[in-house]
Amino acid sequence: xxxxxxxxxxxxxxxxxxxxxxxxxxxxxxxxxxxxxxxxxxxxxxxxxxxxxxxxxxxxxxxxxxxxxxxxxxxxxxxxxxxxxxxxxxxxxxxxxxxxxxxxxxxxxxxxxxxxxxxxxxxxxxxxxxxxxxxxxxxxxxxxxxxxxxxxxxxxxxxxxxxxxxxxxxxxxxxxxxxxxxxxxxxxxxxxxxxxxxxxxxxxxxxxxxxxxxxxxxxxxxxxxxxxxxxxxxxxxxxxxxxxxxxxxxxxxxxxxxxxxxxxxxxxxxxxxxxxxxxxxxxxxxxxxxxxxxxxxxxxxxxxxxxxxxxxxxxxxxxxxxxxxxxxxxxxxxxxxxxxxxxxxxxxxxxxxxxxxxxxxxxxxxxxxxxxxxxxxxxxxxxxxxxxxxxxxxxxxxxxxxxxxxxxxxxxxxxxxxxxxxxxxxxxxxxx
Amino acid sequence: xxxxxxxxxxxxxxxxxxxxxxxxxxxxxxxxxxxxxxxxxxxxxxxxxxxxxxxxxxxxxxxxxxxxxxxxxxxxxxxxxxxxxxxxxxxxxxxxxxxxxxxxxxxxxxxxxxxxxxxxxxxxxxxxxxxxxxxxxxxxxxxxxxxxxxxxxxxxxxxxxxxxxxxxxxxxxxxxxxxxxxxxxxxxxxxxxxxxxxxxxxxxxxxxxxxxxxxxxxxxxxxxxxxxxxxxxxxxxxxxxxxxxxxxxxxxxxxxxxxxxxxxxxxxxxxxxxxxxxxxxxxxxxxxxxxxxxxxxxxxxxxxxxxxxxxxxxxxxxxxxxxxxxxxxxxxxxxxxx
Numbered sequence: 001x002x003x004x005x006x007x008x009x010x011x012x013x014x015x016x017x018x019x020x021x022x023x024x025x026x027x028x029x030x031x032x033x034x035x036x037x038x039x040x041x042x043x044x045x046x047x048x049x050x051x052x053x054x055x056x057x058x059x060x061x062x063x064x065x066x067x068x069x070x071x072x073x074x075x076x077x078x079x080x081x082x083x084x085x086x087x088x089x090x091x092x093x094x095x096x097x098x099x100x101x102x103x104x105x106x107x108x109x110x111x112x113x114x115x116x117x118x119x120x121x122x123x124x125x126x127x128x129x130x131x132x133x134x135x136x137x138x139x140x141x142x143x144x145x146x147x148x149x150x151x152x153x154x155x156x157x158x159x160x161x162x163x164x165x166x167x168x169x170x171x172x173x174x175x176x177x178x179x180x181x182x183x184x185x186x187x188x189x190x191x192x193x194x195x196x197x198x199x200x201x202x203x204x205x206x207x208x209x210x211x212x213x214x215x216x217x218x219x220x221x222x223x224x225x226x227x228x229x230x231x232x233x234x235x236x237x238x239x240x241x242x243x244x245x246x247x248x249x250x251x252x253x254x255x256x257x258x259x260x261x262x263x264x265x266x267x268x269x270x271x272x273x274x275x276x277x278x279x280x281x282x283x284x285x286x287x288x289x290x291x292x293x294x295x296x297x298x299x300x301x302x303x304x305x306x307x308x309x310x311x312x313x314x315x316x317x318x319x320x321x322x323x324x325x326x327x328x329x330x331x332x333x334x335x336x337x338x339x340x341x342x343x344x345x346x347x348x349x350x351x352x353x354x355x356x357x358x359x360x361x362x363x364x365x366x367x368x369x370x371x372x373x374x375x376x377x378x379x380x381x382x383x384x385x386x387x388x389x390x391x392x393x394x395x396x397x398x399x400x401x402x403x404x405x406x407x408x409x410x411x412x413x414x415x416x417x418x419x420x421x422x423x424x425x426x427x428x429x430x431x432x
Numbered sequence: 433x434x435x436x437x438x439x440x441x442x443x444x445x446x447x448x449x450x451x452x453x454x455x456x457x458x459x460x461x462x463x464x465x466x467x468x469x470x471x472x473x474x475x476x477x478x479x480x481x482x483x484x485x486x487x488x489x490x491x492x493x494x495x496x497x498x499x500x501x502x503x504x505x506x507x508x509x510x511x512x513x514x515x516x517x518x519x520x521x522x523x524x525x526x527x528x529x530x531x532x533x534x535x536x537x538x539x540x541x542x543x544x545x546x547x548x549x550x551x552x553x554x555x556x557x558x559x560x561x562x563x564x565x566x567x568x569x570x571x572x573x574x575x576x577x578x579x580x581x582x583x584x585x586x587x588x589x590x591x592x593x594x595x596x597x598x599x600x601x602x603x604x605x606x607x608x609x610x611x612x613x614x615x616x617x618x619x620x621x622x623x624x625x626x627x628x629x630x631x632x633x634x635x636x637x638x639x640x641x642x643x644x645x646x647x648x649x650x651x652x653x654x655x656x657x658x659x660x661x662x663x664x665x666x667x668x669x670x671x672x673x674x675x676x677x678x679x680x681x682x683x684x685x686x687x688x689x690x691x692x693x694x695x696x697x698x699x700x701x702x703x704x705x706x707x708x709x710x711x712x713x714x715x716x717x718x719x720x721x722x723x724x725x726x727x728x729x730x731x732x733x734x735x736x737x738x739x740x741x742x743x744x745x746x747x748x749x750x751x752x753x754x755x756x757x758x759x760x761x762x763x764x765x766x767x768x769x770x
Binding site for chain 2: 075076079095096099104105220278281282283286374375376378382385386387388389390391392393395396398
């Protein structure tokens with residue numbers, strides 16, 4: 001019937017035509033540019049403006065950085081080499097790097113000690129920060145503060161050992177009595193710790209530090225970025241438990257505890273940090289006899305810890321308030337007591353909600369440690385503003401020094417913020 | 433180091449502050465170290481060098497006192513103080529002596545209960561302007577914008593000066609000297625005013641120091657000197673006469689180069705009394721007979737200290753001016769050693 005067969009048709013295509021490449025405007029870099037940078041007139045204008053700004057910034061900074069002088073011994077020599085060209089005088093960093101990092105009085109043959117303490121800090125912090133690691137590593141975390149104290153301040157090993165034994169005794173007493181009565185356990189633990197410290201203090205021979213294996217370094221000789229890191233790490237790690245306790249205390253049903261916490265938090269939040277630092281450095285000297293003052297570093301740590309604990313308490317209170325009431329009631333209906341309910345049900349959820357706020361306080365606190373330069377402690381900023389800019393060689397170098405300080409702080413703060421984002425992802429259980 | 437962080441916190445509470453206040457001189461001798469308050473850093477006056485050793489004009493006073501009292505110019509614990517912490521540090525006994533370019537004023541001497549023992553630098557407030565402005569006197573500054581550090585006496589002096597000359601100005605308040613340098617160089621103000629020594633030090637750091645002039649008018653008196661606590665006169669005498677020994681040594685021609693040969697005895701009885709080969713001046717102060725010899729040997733006489741730290745051959749480049757000996761038209765006048 002039909003004569004049309006496949007064989008009779010002149011040409012039938014048997015293979016697929018290879019796909020033609022997309023139009024040049026719809027592929028690769030061009031497409032990305034079109035979609036992201038030049039999608040409409042307004043965006044195009046903004047892109048061009050942004051490019052112009054970036055160009056102007058680079059045009060001014062790149063020659064300054066690339067022409068930088070690294071090897072002179074004073075600003076005047078830098079200027080001689082540059083002969084009026086734009087260029088940074090980075091030699092101040094190469095000559096004074098040790099002062100910027102460790103302060104100008106820390107003995108230079110002992111720089112390995114804070115360095116080692118910093119490396120060990122990474123190991124000590126790891127099990128706390130990354131809870132997939134084996135829990136046994138926490139033993140090292142518990143020893144670390146005493147080890148770091150011994151490394152940085154030097155002196156006799158007896159002091160940190162006695163301090164550690166005091167805490168160990170307190171823990172042992174608490175464990176023993178906590179089953180029968182919380183009050184006995186709590187106060188017994190405090191008494192045990194003090195007993196060990198006082199007895200141990202008597203046992204340490206006078207002058208034991210003088211010929212100790214690690215030469216003692218007084219607190220006044222600490223400085224530079226090391227001081228910022230030490231203050232930041234110590235105060236953050238102390239203020240977090242204190243802040244949790246204050247937040248829980250503020251929610252307590254016991255009026256005495258509740259009002260003590262409320263007054264503490266509101267007082268500290270109502271006072272500027274710099275006022276507290278002045279009290280620590282200046283006023284306390286009036287109250288103590290001149291020969292037996294509390295170490296300046298300790299005074300500053302106490303003040304900054306108090307300050308940030310009050311802020312962290314408020315952040316955590318926000319987390320507690322965000323939990324539905326049903327969670328508290330569920331814990332009660334399971335027959336959990338207060339401590340168990342908080343530890344197993346309430347705090348894990350409340351703390352997870354509070355992470356961004358806590359990290360915010362921690363970053364702010366770390367940067368606030370530069371305020372100690374006003375009470376004549378030579379932290380990184382204090383070193384720059386005081387001794388280095390006041391030396392005849394380097395008076396007048398600002399951008400290089402403060403840029404270096406900004407870089408150091410940025411690295412640490414960005415690290416903290418990245419960690420907190422990882423933590424939030426890791427703890428996300430709500431399958432959004 | 434037995435007083436550690438932990439144990440120290442416990443022991444302090446128990447110790448009463450009421451221990452009988454021994455004289456500062458005895459305290460310093462017993463301690464074997466002088467606690468000397470200095471600034472946290474001021475070009476030429478006090479700053480640690482690359483090795484962490486303190487250097488400068490005020491530092492030299494501390495070293496001379498330490499040498500006179502303890503015989504060792506390195507036996508000094510330098511306690512850095514800011515403008516805000518300096519007076520409490522001295523009043524609370526944290527430091528024995530404050531040598532921190534502090535202006536001697538009535539209220540500090542009388543009301544704050546301190547004792548200024550002398551003047552080691554006569555300063556005064558001056559003005560710096562760019563040369564291209566073509567100004568040769570501060571009285572031509574009508575309508576100028578002036579960079580001024582807030583909260584200092586310079587601010588009040590400035591207002592007084594412009595009001596009494598009946599000319600107007602616009603203040604640009606700034607916080608620190610470093611900020612002032614940047615603002616002035618960026619042209620936010622026509623004039624920068626602070627102490628003349630500070631102006632000279634600031635100008636020395638500029639790319640082109642010759643493009644800026646310091647105007648001849650000095651509009652205030654700023655006698656800077658070391659001070660001690662009120663009431664301990666033995667200690668005040670030691671510090672006062674250590675400073676005077678440096679000044680007198682220059683007047684008498686005693687330098688760090690010739691001091692050992694002069695100490696053996698000279699024809700000039702005043703030199704002999706000062707250096708201890710005659711008389712009992714050291715004993716009267718409660719010090720060794722060669723106290724002044726050690727003080728001068730520590731860093732040279734006043735003129736040598738000046739030339740080494742802030743003199744015309746240094747980057748700060750200050751002329752002696754008012755700080756010359758009275759025999760050369762200056763104000764330095766050490767009372768007789770007799």
